[in-house]
Amino acid sequence: MKNSQGFDRLLERLDLDALDADLFLGDPGEGEGRLFGGMVAAQSVMAAGLTVPDDRPLHSLHAYFLRPGRHDVPLRFVVDRIRDGKSFTTRRVKAHQAGEAIFNLQASFAVTEEGLEHQEPMPEAPPPDGLPTREELLEAQVTSATQHKTMAEIPVEVRMCDPLETDGTGPPRQRNWIRVPGTLPDDPLVHAAMLVYASDRTMISASLRPHDIDWDKIMVASLDHAVWIHSPVVIDDWMLYVSESPVTRNARGLTFGALYQSDGTLMASVAQEGLIRVKQ
Numbered sequence: 001m002k003n004s005q006g007f008d009r010l011l012e013r014l015d016l017d018a019l020d021a022d023l024f025l026g027d028p029g030e031g032e033g034r035l036f037g038g039m040v041a042a043q044s045v046m047a048a049g050l051t052v053p054d055d056r057p058l059h060s061l062h063a064y065f066l067r068p069g070r071h072d073v074p075l076r077f078v079v080d081r082i083r084d085g086k087s088f089t090t091r092r093v094k095a096h097q098a099g100e101a102i103f104n105l106q107a108s109f110a111v112t113e114e115g116l117e118h119q120e121p122m123p124e125a126p127p128p129d130g131l132p133t134r135e136e137l138l139e140a141q142v143t144s145a146t147q148h149k150t151m152a153e154i155p156v157e158v159r160m161c162d163p164l165e166t167d168g169t170g171p172p173r174q175r176n177w178i179r180v181p182g183t184l185p186d187d188p189l190v191h192a193a194m195l196v197y198a199s200d201r202t203m204i205s206a207s208l209r210p211h212d213i214d215w216d217k218i219m220v221a222s223l224d225h226a227v228w229i230h231s232p233v234v235i236d237d238w239m240l241y242v243s244e245s246p247v248t249r250n251a252r253g254l255t256f257g258a259l260y261q262s263d264g265t266l267m268a269s270v271a272q273e274g275l276i277r278v279k280q
Contacts, residue, residue, distance in 0.1 A: 028074070034068040046189060206253075228268060252276065
C-alpha cells in the first residue's frame with residue numbers, strides 16, 4: 001500500500017531552512033533507529049541545488065556516508081562553492097549533526113546540451129501490478145519490530161520482480177519497480193532530490209541474493225553512493241531499477257544500478273558500496 005502520509009512528510013523535509021547563503025538547516029523527521037541514508041543525500045542535493053542557477057540541473061554526485069544519522073537532532077548542511085564555470089557548476093556539501101560530520105557530497109550541475117545519443121535497451125520485466133512488495137517478502141525474514149517500522153516509513157513503493165532467495169541459489173542481480181506515492185511539485189531540483197532518495201533503496205539486496213543468510217543475521221549500511229543523471233528527471237510513474245553486484249568481499253558489497261522510466265528511457269545510473277557484516 002502506498003505511504004501517502006510519509007510522502008507528504010518527505011516533501012516537507014526537503015524544504016530546507018536557509019540560515020545563510022551557503023548554510024541550511026534540515027529536519028530529519030520522527031522515527032526509530034538509524035536515519036535513512038537516502039534522506040540525508042536528498043537533503044544535501046537540495047542544499048547544493050539552492051546555490052546553483054535554475055538552468056543547470058544536477059547531472060552527477062559522489063557521496064560518502066560517514067556516520068549514522070539520527071532522528072532527534074536537526075541536520076546542518078554547509079555548502080562549499082567549488083566552481084562556477086561556463087557549462088558546469090560544482091558544489092561540496094557536508095552534513096553535520098550534533099557537531100559531527102555524518103555525510104559528504106560532491107555534486108555537479110550542468111547546462112543542457114545537444115549531442116550524440118545512445119543507450120542500452122531496458123531489460124525485460126513483468127509489469128508491477130500483481131508483483132509482491134519488498135515489505136511482504138521480507139516480513140518472514142525480519143523479526144525486529146524497529147526494522148519493520150523503519151521499512152514502512154520509507155515512502156518508496158517497491159515491487160520485486162526477483163524475490164530474495166535464502167538458499168544461496170539467486171544470482172547477484174535483481175529487477176525492482178519503484179515509485180513514490182504522490183505528485184511532486186513542478187521543480188526539477190525536487191525531482192532530482194527524490195530520485196537520489198529512491199536510488200538508495202534496494203541496492204544492497206543484490207549483494208545478498210547468492211548467500212544463504214537472512215536479514216536478522218546481518219548488519220548492513222551504505223558506505224558510498226554515486227549517481228549519474230542522463231535525462232531530465234521526471235518522477236511521476238513506475239521506474240524499473242535494475243541492479244547487479246559483481247563482487248562482495250571484506251564485508252563490503254559493490255552494486256551497479258540503472259533506473260529506467262516506464263517508457264524505457266535510461267534516466268540514471270547508480271553505483272554503491274555497502275557494508276555487510278554477519279552478526280556474531
